Amino acid sequence: MQLSADAPTRWPQARVPPSPPHHRTAPPPAPRAADGGVPPHAIVLDALQPIGTAARVRRGRQIFAEGEPAAHWYWLASGAVQVCSFAEDGKRHVAELVLPGDLFGLEACARRGATAEAARDAVVVSYPRARAEALVDADPRLARAFREVACGRLHHAQACLLRLGRTSALARVASFLLEMGERCRRAADGAVDVPVTRDDIADYLGLTSETVSRALTELRRRGAIALPARQSIHLADRAAIASAKDAGR
Amino acid sequence: MQLSADAPTRWPQARVPPSPPHHRTAPPPAPRAADGGVPPHAIVLDALQPIGTAARVRRGRQIFAEGEPAAHWYWLASGAVQVCSFAEDGKRHVAELVLPGDLFGLEACARRGATAEAARDAVVVSYPRARAEALVDADPRLARAFREVACGRLHHAQACLLRLGRTSALARVASFLLEMGERCRRAADGAVDVPVTRDDIADYLGLTSETVSRALTELRRRGAIALPARQSIHLADRAAIASAKDAGR
DNA sequence: CGTGACTTTGATTGGCCTCAAAAGCGGTGG
DNA sequence: CCACCGCTTTTGAGGCCAATCAAAGTCACG
Numbered sequence: 137m138q139l140s141a142d143a144p145t146r147w148p149q150a151r152v153p154p155s156p157p158h159h160r161t162a163p164p165p166a167p168r169a170a171d172g173g174v175p176p177h178a179i180v181l182d183a184l185q186p187i188g189t190a191a192r193v194r195r196g197r198q199i200f201a202e203g204e205p206a207a208h209w210y211w212l213a214s215g216a217v218q219v220c221s222f223a224e225d226g227k228r229h230v231a232e233l234v235l236p237g238d239l240f241g242l243e244a245c246a247r248r249g250a251t252a253e254a255a256r257d258a259v260v261v262s263y264p265r266a267r268a269e270a271l272v273d274a275d276p277r278l279a280r281a282f283r284e285v286a287c288g289r290l291h292h293a294q295a296c297l298l299r300l301g302r303t304s305a306l307a308r309v310a311s312f313l314l315e316m317g318e319r320c321r322r323a324a325d326g327a328v329d330v331p332v333t334r335d336d337i338a339d340y341l342g343l344t345s346e347t348v349s350r351a352l353t354e355l356r357r358r359g360a361i362a363l364p365a366r367q368s369i370h371l372a373d374r375a376a377i378a379s380a381k382d383a384g385r
Numbered sequence: 386m387q388l389s390a391d392a393p394t395r396w397p398q399a400r401v402p403p404s405p406p407h408h409r410t411a412p413p414p415a416p417r418a419a420d421g422g423v424p425p426h427a428i429v430l431d432a433l434q435p436i437g438t439a440a441r442v443r444r445g446r447q448i449f450a451e452g453e454p455a456a457h458w459y460w461l462a463s464g465a466v467q468v469c470s471f472a473e474d475g476k477r478h479v480a481e482l483v484l485p486g487d488l489f490g491l492e493a494c495a496r497r498g499a500t501a502e503a504a505r506d507a508v509v510v511s512y513p514r515a516r517a518e519a520l521v522d523a524d525p526r527l528a529r530a531f532r533e534v535a536c537g538r539l540h541h542a543q544a545c546l547l548r549l550g551r552t553s554a555l556a557r558v559a560s561f562l563l564e565m566g567e568r569c570r571r572a573a574d575g576a577v578d579v580p581v582t583r584d585d586i587a588d589y590l591g592l593t594s595e596t597v598s599r600a601l602t603e604l605r606r607r608g609a610i611a612l613p614a615r616q617s618i619h620l621a622d623r624a625a626i627a628s629a630k631d632a633g634r
Numbered sequence: 635c636g637t638g639a640c641t642t643t644g645a646t647t648g649g650c651c652t653c654a655a656a657a658g659c660g661g662t663g664g
Numbered sequence: 665c666c667a668c669c670g671c672t673t674t675t676g677a678g679g680c681c682a683a684t685c686a687a688a689g690t691c692a693c694g
Contacts, residue, residue, distance in 0.1 A: 223547060229547040244529070244535065249536075276521075280522065286535045349675085582639090582641090595642080596683075598642055
């Protein structure tokens, strides 16, 4: 496993983030109270918690690669991870942007369908899949929560498909900003910390980094956002961002 | 439920396609022999079979709509169905193209994330979700197969993301043809029956119908395909199609 | 045989990619 | 503290691909 290969930062299990902060992750069809109001994401996390092992992953390092046997499930404690696929000619596409608190790599098939790499230095908790699936097998309530999480993933992917297939560059960037506004922690001043480069954003949105940059400049010109620092974006006027998102292709 | 509203073609259960022909559906990470070589798709189908009810759906009619409670799971016996989402301005995107033999609408969340409508007159088998989930809860082997099916869906969606985000119109159409070549039944002469219009293909690939038409014309000009009839495409030279697919933007 | 839906083809426009270079930012070492 | 270097971001100019608008052609069906 690449995890331990990096820096064998294998924390004692007691140090694994306990019942982790389920502060976020609310895919459009909000985490329904399938279970007394506890979101499915949290149910799965709580169940997996005892078998987790944390490790540091440096920026740019792979966590798993397409085609590999899927031996673990993962939870991101800090940093950022992207799940990406590659075209024959090497062009990259980021299928999923994983933020702190998110589960990822939850394959139920034998092999990985995509590659995961750290977009920033990250701390990742891994769960041996055999043990994790045994837990899920043993508890239908947990299995159901897991299905809900997977369902949310698919909904999100379908929303991304609509975005890629049918919207302009400006609308995609606006939509991305609103997404990050909901999914990211804020700084004190309300600015959103976007933990990825323009290139990463471009690969997520099916654009080039130049086009992303131009779109951000345009939104700033309109007063919709401010760009106080490299990877910090202040969503000054959400209505303006939303209208840029909806102004069709 | 819209199904019965159409024509109450509620076949006696005996007439529900028995252990259905699992002739197809092989997402890239092929249906792994998780269970003695039986693909997960077939395990799920066999388990659901006793609680299915068939109904006809006329072309253009909805099967379910975004936002509705997800009360059923579905299997397509014949015809074609598309699962689609809509942008604010009404633009449509086809997230999933459902062909005979496929399961669809397998939501685990409370509400539908997208709309399903018949692209051709279809026969659809529906399974009450409460009963279906109870079956899945009762059998971990089945639950696992279900997870594998869901995982295949996500892989497919991610492949579509790469296609939308990073390839030219010609490459998308070529890729679509190869996909249909694997997923569709063939006519006697080997021609693929594509059960959707150019508009539908365009909405699936994030293009316009004119562009799809031009791409098909170009592939025909190259001798890669022949277009014997309206919705029939003969994949004459797969290598040529594959090279069009890979010749990147 | 007429009608309507679908498909193909053509001409034009515009948006995004490409290539190129300058500017900003963060680190390191003198 | 400042000079330097690498990396990221921004800005610019030009070209190409696909959308758009428009019209002719094809097919199924009543």
